[in-house]
Amino acid sequence: MQSSIGSRCNVRRLVGLLSLAVLIGFGALCLRAWHQTWLSEAYLPALQQAARERPYDASLMALLGARLAQARRYNEAARSLERAVALGEDNPELWLTWAATEAVRDERNFAWAILMAGMQHPQDAPLLQAALQRCHALPPNTTPLALATAISPLGPQSLVAHYARGSFLNFLADWYGHLFPERSGYATRKAWALKRPGDPTVQRLWGEALLRDGRYAEAVLVLQRAYRLAPKSLRIHRDLADALYHEGDVGKAGLEYEACLKEHPNDLASLLGLGRVALDKHILQMAIDVFRRATTLAPHNPDAWIGLGRAYFNQQLDLGRSLQAYQQAVRLAPDRTDFYPYYADTLRATYHYREAEQVLRRRLQEAPYEARTYFLLAVTLQEVNVTPARLQEAEGDLRVAVELEPQNAAMLSALGRLLQEEGKAEQAIPFLETALKLDVHDVAATIALARACRTAGRMREAQAAEKSAADLTRYLAQVKSLQDAIQQHPEESILYRRLADLYLSGGEPDKAQNYLQAAELLEHNQARALQGLRALQNATFNTQTLNRR
Structure with missing residues (x-):
């Protein structure tokens, strides 16, 4: 009997172990x-x-x-x-x-x-x-x-x-998506969009998924379809403007943001979008006006302060306000570093070189493959406390930047110029030549190329580069004159059109198109431009003292 009881206990243990193993x-x-x-x-x-x-x-x-x-x-x-x-x-x-x-x-x-x-x-x-x-x-x-x-x-x-086939648990993602559509996943939204092409909400969700993934051209097509289905939807309209902006159709995006604001004047996201467009189109007083309004509407929104910091920096009239705006953004979002390259620009311009270097190094910890941050750190290392070791680090950072973005003219130019200054003419020439193929209007690279060619004994190429540098200097002086006129009279769309014509004659059609679109945007909203002029006059006579460190 005891044997029978023991056997049953062993069976129960075995069943328990098997059940545990199965679980x-x-x-x-x-x-x-x-x-x-x-x-x-x-x-x-x-x-x-x-x-x-x-x-x-x-x-x-x-x-x-x-x-x-x-x-x-x-x-x-x-x-x-x-x-x-x-x-x-x-x-x-x-x-x-x-x-x-x-x-x-x-x-x-x-x-x-x-x-x-x-x-x-x-x-x-x-x-x-x-x-x-x-x-x-x-x-x-x-x-x-x-x-x-x-x-x-x-x-x-x-x-x-x-x-990305998923598994037998895909139904859970679909079930959760139906409960909380705004939290639904990528594959769920894609499946919904295929099944329900006439549902504007579903198409909007899929368009936003494409936006989050950076697939902007596809997002434009999806959101255009959604907007045709629901033309009164502010969210779809704004999403479409965002997609157009990121895809590079900045002028049209600006008009769409303005259309959103016409119906919903206090929509923060549309304000921020219009501010970005104004920055890109160099309508800086409009940008300042828009971002100041955004900070008034949402004083705890870091993006509004980041935009304001960029606008004041680009205007170059009140860098103290740019610094204050970025400092406020840091207080509001201490864990964010995505705007640190812009913040570093203002820190450098206000002589806070040590802080700029710290900011850029922290950004590289978060984004080790961001070429622009390596580039800016290299520039900063060449500006203050210059030592052979720091110059060597700057050269290394520029080489990393060029490796990450081999078609970036500014980075190639900076590396070539540094090598030329260090007496490495033969190494500098290929980088400078490539930079000038990408940007024929880089006068600093042209001058450096002339010097490098002379050092290397390539006199004919040096003379050609020197002539090109002289021609470029005259052209850029004309550009600077019109840019100064625009800064003094930012409401005059004719100045934007003249600068566009000059860029076109100089073989820079992209910049020409940019200023043409800026003129059209300005003419579309003349009242905002005049308000921007008053802001410019106030800034001119009410600037803050910079701390030169």
């Missing part, structure tokens, strides 16, 4: 499944944060690279995809997307090498071989985008589909 296994299965669902639902900023926290998660890196490529952030995408391969990920979609990303960056030889490396894996070879055949059929002068399309005709979407 643990099921729990682990659910955790893995939820991770897959989360990957499909996460927005790009969340994926980036997760990648910083889990840098050895290969599948996360692969998906992040694909989503960055969808947002046309190809430099970051290439780094993520390369890391995914280094961590052991291996599938044909990954190799194709990585190669296409390098191709669109005009790294053709590297793209070819990636395809050849992928073909060493038998399971990947057929698709990669087909890509090579498509590339062989292209003409020699194929554009980077056409080459990328030939490599991966479906683009990064094929890789996204591979890693």
Whole structure:
């Protein structure tokens, strides 16, 4: 009898252990499944944060690279995809997307090498071989985008589909999205948009998802459709203006923001948007007026103070107010660093070099791949407490910036000029020449190139650069004269049109278009321009003393 009781106890223990094992296994299965669902639902900023926290998660890196490529952030995408391969990920979609990303960056030889490396894996070879055949059929002068399309005709979407299938727990994300639509995830919104093309709210949610992911051209199309479905919706109208702004259609975005404000004069988001447009279009008094109004409406909103700081800095009449605005933004949002490069500009301009350096170093801790911050730190290192060690650090920072943004003329110019000043003429010349191919109006780079060529014994090139520098100096003096006139008479749209004509004659059509759009925006709202002029007069006779440190 005791034996029977013991046997039953053993059976119960065994059943209990088996049940526990099943529960643990099921729990682990659910955790893995939820991770897959989360990957499909996460927005790009969340994926980036997760990648910083889990840098050895290969599948996360692969998906992040694909989503960055969808947002046309190809430099970051290439780094993520390369890391995914280094961590052991291996599938044909990954190799194709990585190669296409390098191709669109005009790294053709590297793209070819990636395809050849992928073909060493038998399971990947057929698709990669087909890509090579498509590339062989292209003409020699194929554009980077056409080459990328030939490599991966479906683009990064094929890789996204591979890693963002979700799991059997997808229904939970859909259920949660129906309960809280504004908190719904990326994949849920995409599925809703496909199923309900005539629902303006659903289309607005999907458009906002695309905005959050930085896919602005797609967001414009979706939000235009949503706005046609609901033309009275302020939120959809404002979202459309945001999408137009980020896509680069700044003039049209400004008109849309003004249309929103006509119906809703105290809409803060529209005010902030219009302020950004005014900054971009150099209508600085309008920008100051708009951002001051925003700080009055929402004194605890850091974006309003950041915009005001930028506006005062760009105007260059009252840098003390710019500094105060940024300091208020820091108090309101002590954990934010996204505006620190702008803040550093004002700190440097008000002789707070040590604080500027600290701000930029902190920003690099948060954003280690932000080229502009490396660039500004390098400039700051050359301005104060200059030592050989700091100059060496500045050169290193500029090289990192150029590596991150190899087509940035200002960064190439700064590196070339520093190398020329250090007596490294042969190293400086290629950077200066590339900078001038991208921006033929960089007079500082032209002068540095002339000096570097003389040092290197290339006299004919030096003489050509010197002549070009003289011509540029005259042209830029005319530009400066009109810019000064605009600052004195910011309400005169004819001055903006004259500057646009000058830029057009000087071969700068983008700047010409910018000032033409500014003139149109100014003419569209003459009353705001006149109010801005009064603000300019007040600023001219009521400036704050700067602390020269």
